[in-house]
Amino acid sequence: MQPVLDFLKKNEEWFVQELCDYIRYPSISAQPEHKEDLVQCARWLCAHCEGIGLNAEVFETPGNPIVIARTYLERSKDRPHFLVYGHYDVQQPEPLELGKSPPFEPRIEGRSLFGRGACDNKGQHFAHLKAVEAYLKTGTEIPCDITFLIEGEEEVGCTNLQPFLQAHREELLCDAIVVSDTGIPSLRHPALTYALRGITAVEITVHGPSRDLHSGIYGGAVQNPAMALCQLLVGLRDKNGKVTIPGFYKDVVPLSAFEKKQLARIPFKEKELTEFLGVPKLFGERGFTATERRSARPTFEINGLTSGYQGDGSKTIVPAWARAKVTMRLVPNQKPEKITALVQKHLKKICPPGVRLEVAAGHGGEAYMVSPTSPLAKAALRSLKAAFGCEPILLREGGSIPIVNDFKRILGVDTILLGLALPDDNPHSPNEKFDLDAFSKGMALGALLWPELTSTARR
Amino acid sequence: MQPVLDFLKKNEEWFVQELCDYIRYPSISAQPEHKEDLVQCARWLCAHCEGIGLNAEVFETPGNPIVIARTYLERSKDRPHFLVYGHYDVQQPEPLELGKSPPFEPRIEGRSLFGRGACDNKGQHFAHLKAVEAYLKTGTEIPCDITFLIEGEEEVGCTNLQPFLQAHREELLCDAIVVSDTGIPSLRHPALTYALRGITAVEITVHGPSRDLHSGIYGGAVQNPAMALCQLLVGLRDKNGKVTIPGFYKDVVPLSAFEKKQLARIPFKEKELTEFLGVPKLFGERGFTATERRSARPTFEINGLTSGYQGDGSKTIVPAWARAKVTMRLVPNQKPEKITALVQKHLKKICPPGVRLEVAAGHGGEAYMVSPTSPLAKAALRSLKAAFGCEPILLREGGSIPIVNDFKRILGVDTILLGLALPDDNPHSPNEKFDLDAFSKGMALGALLWPELTSTARR
Numbered sequence: 070m071q072p073v074l075d076f077l078k079k080n081e082e083w084f085v086q087e088l089c090d091y092i093r094y095p096s097i098s099a100q101p102e103h104k105e106d107l108v109q110c111a112r113w114l115c116a117h118c119e120g121i122g123l124n125a126e127v128f129e130t131p132g133n134p135i136v137i138a139r140t141y142l143e144r145s146k147d148r149p150h151f152l153v154y155g156h157y158d159v160q161q162p163e164p165l166e167l168g169k170s171p172p173f174e175p176r177i178e179g180r181s182l183f184g185r186g187a188c189d190n191k192g193q194h195f196a197h198l199k200a201v202e203a204y205l206k207t208g209t210e211i212p213c214d215i216t217f218l219i220e221g222e223e224e225v226g227c228t229n230l231q232p233f234l235q236a237h238r239e240e241l242l243c244d245a246i247v248v249s250d251t252g253i254p255s256l257r258h259p260a261l262t263y264a265l266r267g268i269t270a271v272e273i274t275v276h277g278p279s280r281d282l283h284s285g286i287y288g289g290a291v292q293n294p295a296m297a298l299c300q301l302l303v304g305l306r307d308k309n310g311k312v313t314i315p316g317f318y319k320d321v322v323p324l325s326a327f328e329k330k331q332l333a334r335i336p337f338k339e340k341e342l343t344e345f346l347g348v349p350k351l352f353g354e355r356g357f358t359a360t361e362r363r364s365a366r367p368t369f370e371i372n373g374l375t376s377g378y379q380g381d382g383s384k385t386i387v388p389a390w391a392r393a394k395v396t397m398r399l400v401p402n403q404k405p406e407k408i409t410a411l412v413q414k415h416l417k418k419i420c421p422p423g424v425r426l427e428v429a430a431g432h433g434g435e436a437y438m439v440s441p442t443s444p445l446a447k448a449a450l451r452s453l454k455a456a457f458g459c460e461p462i463l464l465r466e467g468g469s470i471p472i473v474n475d476f477k478r479i480l481g482v483d484t485i486l487l488g489l490a491l492p493d494d495n496p497h498s499p500n501e502k503f504d505l506d507a508f509s510k511g512m513a514l515g516a517l518l519w520p521e522l523t524s525t526a527r528r
Numbered sequence: 529m530q531p532v533l534d535f536l537k538k539n540e541e542w543f544v545q546e547l548c549d550y551i552r553y554p555s556i557s558a559q560p561e562h563k564e565d566l567v568q569c570a571r572w573l574c575a576h577c578e579g580i581g582l583n584a585e586v587f588e589t590p591g592n593p594i595v596i597a598r599t600y601l602e603r604s605k606d607r608p609h610f611l612v613y614g615h616y617d618v619q620q621p622e623p624l625e626l627g628k629s630p631p632f633e634p635r636i637e638g639r640s641l642f643g644r645g646a647c648d649n650k651g652q653h654f655a656h657l658k659a660v661e662a663y664l665k666t667g668t669e670i671p672c673d674i675t676f677l678i679e680g681e682e683e684v685g686c687t688n689l690q691p692f693l694q695a696h697r698e699e700l701l702c703d704a705i706v707v708s709d710t711g712i713p714s715l716r717h718p719a720l721t722y723a724l725r726g727i728t729a730v731e732i733t734v735h736g737p738s739r740d741l742h743s744g745i746y747g748g749a750v751q752n753p754a755m756a757l758c759q760l761l762v763g764l765r766d767k768n769g770k771v772t773i774p775g776f777y778k779d780v781v782p783l784s785a786f787e788k789k790q791l792a793r794i795p796f797k798e799k800e801l802t803e804f805l806g807v808p809k810l811f812g813e814r815g816f817t818a819t820e821r822r823s824a825r826p827t828f829e830i831n832g833l834t835s836g837y838q839g840d841g842s843k844t845i846v847p848a849w850a851r852a853k854v855t856m857r858l859v860p861n862q863k864p865e866k867i868t869a870l871v872q873k874h875l876k877k878i879c880p881p882g883v884r885l886e887v888a889a890g891h892g893g894e895a896y897m898v899s900p901t902s903p904l905a906k907a908a909l910r911s912l913k914a915a916f917g918c919e920p921i922l923l924r925e926g927g928s929i930p931i932v933n934d935f936k937r938i939l940g941v942d943t944i945l946l947g948l949a950l951p952d953d954n955p956h957s958p959n960e961k962f963d964l965d966a967f968s969k970g971m972a973l974g975a976l977l978w979p980e981l982t983s984t985a986r987r
Contacts, residue, residue: 266744270842279806284829285725285927288857289769289821290801292811295830295852296765299758306755308880310748342749347738352751352882362748370743371754372845377832378853383729383890385855386831393754394837396844398747421767423811431842468744 070516072207077199077512084199084512085182085505087117089175091157091191092184098133098158098225107133107221110157114219121198122205123217130229133158133221137237140201140215149526150214150243151519154472154484155194155250156223159186160497167499181502189496192503193249193489193511194219200515212523216241227472234479244526245445246476247518249511251466251488254336256506259457259514261449262486264365264438264465265473267399269409270431273301273416274392275424281377281386288387292423295376298391301426304419305395305412306369310354310362312397314415317367320402324365331441331463332360364465368398396431398467405433437473439483448521449485456514487514529975531666536658536971543658543971544641544964546576548634550616550650551643557592557617557684566592566680569616573678580657581664582676589688592617592680596696599660599674608985609673609702610978613931613943614653614709615682618645619956626958640961648955651962652708652948652970653678659974671982675700682709686931693938703985704904705935706977708970710925710947713795715965718916718973720908721945723824723897723924724932726858728868729890732760732875733851734883740836740845747846751882754835757850760885763878764854764871765828769813769821771856773874776826779861783824790900790922791819823924827857855890857926864892896932898942907980908944915973946973 077084094110097103111127111134118125118138125138136157144150162172162185170176172185182192194217204211218241220230234241251262277294278287307313324332337360343351353362362368372395377388397408409430420426439446441463453461466486473484489511495501536543553569556562570586570593577584577597584597595616603609621631621644629635631644641651656676663670677700679689693700710721736753737746766772783791796819802810812821821827831854836847856867868889879885898905900922912920925945932943948970954960 268744268844270844272842277807282805283927284827284831284855285727285857285925287805287822288827288829288926289812289823289825290810290818291805291807293829295833296761296828298833299761299830300767302755302758303762308759346741346746346750348736348750348882349884350882351749352880353748359749363746364748366748368743368747369755370747370752370844370846371758371835371850372743372843373836373838373847374754374757374833374850375838376830379832379834383731383853383855384831385727385729385829387829388832391830391833394842396743396842398744421811423807423809425808466744467747468742 070209070520073203073209073516074513076203076207077516081509085508088182088192088195088508089184091195092175092186093173095173096158096186096221097161098222099161107158111136111221114157118198118217121202123201128233130233132229135221135233136217136219138217140211144214148212148214149523150216151522152241152243152246153194153197153215153217154246154248155197155217155219156190156221157219158221158224159191160189160224164499169500180505182505183500183502185501187501187503188490188494189501190223190250192508196489196508196511197247197249197515199512203516212520213526215519216243230472231475231479234475238479241480243480243482245482245522246484247487248473248484249487249489250470251486252490252492253488254492256457256491256504256510257459258336259453259459259461259510260464260488261441261446261453261461262464262466262488263441263446264401265436265470266364266467267403267405267434267436268396268469269399269405269433270396271409271412272392272394272429272431273298274390274427275301276390276427277424278387278389281389284385284387291387292421293387294424295388295391297421297424298376298393300421301416301419302371302393305415310352312367312369314411316411317408320404321367321400322402324361328365328441329361332365332465333358334462335360335464364467365400367400367403370396372396399436401436401438403436405435409433434469434471435474437470437477439485444525445483445485445522448525449487449518452514452517452521453487455517457510529668529979532662532668532975533972535662535666536975540968544636544967547641547651547654547967548643550654551634551645552632554632555617555645555680556620557681558620566617570595570680573616577657577676580661582660587692589692591688594680594692595676595678597676599670603673607672608982609675610981611700611702611705612653612656612674612676613705613707614656614676614678615649615680616678617680617683618650619648619683623958628959639964641964642959642961644960646960646962647949647953648960649682649709651967655948655967655970656706656708656974658971662975671979672985674978675702689931690934690938693934697938700939702939702941704941704981705943706946707932707943708946708948709929710945711949711951712947713951715916715950715963715969716918717795718912718918718920718969719923719947720900720905720912720920721923721925721947722900722905723860724895724929725823725926726862726864726893726895727855727928728858728864728892729855730868730871731851731853731888731890732757733849733886734760735849735886736883737846737848740848743844743846750846751880752846753883754847754850756880756883757835757852759880760875760878761830761852764874769811771826771828773870775870776867779863780826780859781861783820787824787900788820791824791924792817793921794819794923823926824859826859826862829855831855858895860895860897862895864894868892893928893930894933896929896936898944903984904942904944904981907984908946908977911973911976911980912946914976916969
C-alpha cells in the first residue's frame with residue numbers, strides 16, 4: 070500500500086492540474102445550450118480513464134452520456150466487485166455577479182480550488198479515480214474489481230440513470246457502492262453518512278366561494294378559506310414541533326443509545342448556527358437535540374402559502390381559495406405513501422365547515438439507512454481513520470439522495486457515503502470550492518478503502 | 529304634490545332618454561386617458577341642471593371637477609337645507625369582452641337600462657334631479673333649500689372631496705344629506721340603510737431565517753415561519769367564527785330586539801345564497817343569523833397569504849418569511865385604531881418561539897350609524913312607503929362608505945342612505961344596468977322626500 074500512497078503524494082500537484090482541466094468544461098446539465106459541453110466533458114473523462122489504464126466507455130442515453138470505467142477487462146467471479154458513483158454535470162453557476170472569479174476558470178487560493186463543480190462532484194470522484202490510477206501505475210494489485218459509473222444528469226434528477234441501471238444490471242451487480250458526494254463538518258471529522266431522510270410532498274388546497282368575494286358584503290356569511298387552511302395546518306404540527314398526524318411516528322425506529330452518542334460527537338455550536346441561519350433562536354421537536362432533529366427525526370414543513378391578494382396595500386376580499394405546499398422529511402422505516410395517506414385521512418377529519426378540501430400527493434422518496442455497525446460500515450470507518458489520521462464520526466444526513474434507493478432497489482446493495490465536502494464549499498452557490506487537503510485525504514481514502522471493503526465481502 | 533308626481537310620470541320616457549345622454553359620457557375616473565371625458569361630463573351635467581332651473585356651477589379641483597347645483601340663489605335662514613350627494617364618474621368597463629353591448633351605448637331591454645354608470649351612480653342621482661325639476665316645472669314650492677353635490681372621483685377614493693367640503697363648509701352646512709348609492713333586496717323591499725360597517729387593515733409578517741433554507745439540511749432545527757403565522761392567525765378567530773382577540777367585542781353595541789326583528793324582515797334564502805356564492809354551506813359567528821353576521825357583526829378576514837414557494841411542483845425549503853393581509857370589519861362604536869392596537873398586543877403575546885413578528889397597521893375607517901328610530905329615519909321611511917307602495921325595511925350594510933364619515937366630521941350631519949340598486953344591477957361588473965321601475969319609484973321618492981324631511985328639521 071505504501072507505494073500507492075507515496076505515488077499519490079508525489080503527484081498531487083499534477084493531479085490538481087488535471088482536475089482543473091476537468092473543471093474547465095461548463096457541463097451544466099440544467100441549461101440546454103451546454104448539451105455539447107456535457108458530451109465533450111464525458112469524452113474527456115473517458116479518454117482520461119483510458120489514459121489511467123482503465124477500460125472505459127461512453128454510453129449514450131436519451132439525455133447526457135454515462136461514462137463507465139472498469140479496472141478489469143472481464144469480471145472475475147472470485148473477486149468482489151464495487152461500484153464508484155459520481156457525476157460530471159454541475160449546477161448552474163448563476164448568479165455570476167456574486168462569483169469572485171469565472172466559474173469555469175479554476176483558481177487556487179491557499180488550499181482552496183475554486184470552480185463550479187470542484188466539490189460537487191468532479192473533485193470528489195476524481196480523488197477515487199486518482200487512487201485507482203496509483204494502484205495501476207505502481208503495479209499494486211487491486212484486491213477487487215472496481216467499476217466507475219459517472220453520469221451527467223445528477224443535478225437534473227438522474228432521469229436516465231434508472232433505465233441504465235436496469236439495462237446493465239448484470240454487469241453492474243456488485244457488493245457495495247461507494248459515493249463521495251456528501252459533507253463532513255471539518256477535516257478533523259471525517260465521516261460515514263449512514264442514513265438519509267426520505268420525503269413526501271403534499272399540496273393542500275382549500276376551496277371556498279366560487280370567486281373572491283367582497284369582504285364587506287359577504288364577510289361573516291362564509292368561511293374564509295385562508296383561515297380554514299391555517300386551522301388545518303396547525304392541526305398537523307403542535308407548538309412543541311411535534312407532528313400531530315395520528316400514526317405519523319408509528320414506524321419510526323427510535324435512536325439507539327449508540328446512535329445518540331455518535332450524533333452527540335458531531336461538532337455543534339448553537340450560537341454559531343443561530344447566527345448563521347439568522348433566526349432569533351433554534352426551534353424543533355421537544356426532547357431531541359438540534360442535530361437529532363435535523364437528521365434523525367421526521368419533520369413537517371410548510372414550503373409555501375398562497376391565497377387571495379398578495380400585492381401592495383390591501384384588498385378587502387374573502388379569497389376563493391388558499392393553498393399550502395408541504396413536505397415531510399421521513400426517517401428510515403417510514404413509507405412515503407403511508408404517511409401521505411395518514412395526512413389525507415387526518416385532514417379530512419379535521420376540515421373546518423364551509424369549505425371543500427383537496428389534497429394532492431406529490432413526489433415521495435424513502436429514507437435510507439446502512440447499519441452503522443455492519444462490517445461494511447466498520448471497514449469504511451477504518452479507512453477513514455487511516456486516511457484522515459483521526460477518529461471518524463457517524464453522520465445522518467437530513468436531506469435525500471434518491472439514487473441510493475435506486476441502487477438498493479435495482480442492484481440490491483448498500484451504498485456507503487463517504488463525503489469530502491466541507492461546510493463552506495458552497496456546492497450550489499456562487500464561489501464553489503474544493504479543499505485541496507480534502508482532495509489529498511480523499512485520494513488516500515480511495516486507496517485505503519479497497520482492501521478494507523474487500524475483507525468484508527462474502528464470496 | 530300630485531302635479532309633481534304627474535309630471536314625473538308623464539315625462540318618464542323623455543327622462544330615460546336624457547339619462548341615456550348622461551350615460552354616453554365615458555367618465556371613467558380610474559383611467560387618465562378619460563380625464564377630458566370627465567370634464568365634458570361635468571359640463572353637460574352643469575348645463576343640464578341650469579336647464580332644469582337650478583343655479584349650477586362647475587368647481588375645478590386638483591382632480592376632476594365637482595358640480596354644485598342649488599334650488600336657491602341665496603340660502604334662506606328660515607328654511608331647512610339638505611344636500612344630495614352623487615357622483616358622475618364610473619367604474620372601468622373592463623373586461624369588455626364580457627359585456628353584451630358597448631358600455632357607453634345605453635341599451636334598453638324590457639325594464640332594464642344597460643350601460644356603465646346607469647345604476648352607479650348616474651341613474652340614482654338623476655332621479656333626484658328629475659324630482660326637483662318636477663317641482664320647478666310645475667311651479668310647486670319646494671319646502672326647503674336643496675344643494676346637489678355631484679363629484680367625479682368616487683370610484684378612485686374621493687381624494688378632493690374632503691378639501692372641497694372644508695373649503696365650502698359654510699355654504700354646505702345643512703340639516704341632513706341624502707345619498708342614493710346603496711342597494712335594496714327588491715322593488716318590494718325599499719329600504720333605508722341606517723348603518724355601515726367600518727374597517728381596519730393589518731399586515732402580519734413573520735420573519736424566520738435570513739433566507740429560504742434547505743428543508744433537508746435545516747428542517748427540524750428552526751421554526752417554520754409559515755407555520756408560526758398559521759398558529760398566530762388561528763389565535764385570532766376560533767372554529768365557531770368568533771374573534772378571540774381580547775377586548776375585540778367590548779365596544780360592540782348589541783343589536784336591539786327591534787333591530788333584530790327588522791333585519792329578519794330582509795328577504796333571505798339560504799339555499800339561494802349558498803348556490804350564488806358557490807360554497808358548500810354558509811358559515812359564520814355562532815349565535816347570529818347570516819344577515820346579522822354580514823351587516824351588523826364585526827368580522828376577521830384573511831385577505832391574502834404569502835410565503836415561500838408558490839410555483840408548480842414543490843420546493844423543499846423552510847421559507848424565510850410568511851405574511852398575511854388581514855382586514856376586520858367593524859360595527860358602530862368600535863374604533864379602528866383601538867382594534868388594531870388590541871390585535872398587535874394579542875399577536876405579540878401569542879407569537880410562537882423562533883421567529884420575529886412584524887405587524888403593520890393599514891388603513892382604517894369607522895362604522896356609521898343613524899338611529900333607525902330618529903325623526904329623520906322615520907321621515908325617510910314614510911317617503912319610501914309612499915313612493916314604493918309597500919312597507920320599507922331597515923338595512924345595515926356590511927361594507928363601508930367613507931364619505932358619510934367625512935360628512936359627519938366636517939359638516940356635522942347625518943346621511944340618509946336611500947339606495948335604488950337591485951341585487952342584479954352589476955354595478956362594478958360587466959353589463960351594469962339600472963331598473964327603470966327603480967328609476968320611476970326613485971323619482972317619486974325624490975319628490976315625496978322634501979316635505980317629509982323638512983318636517984323633521986328644527987329651525
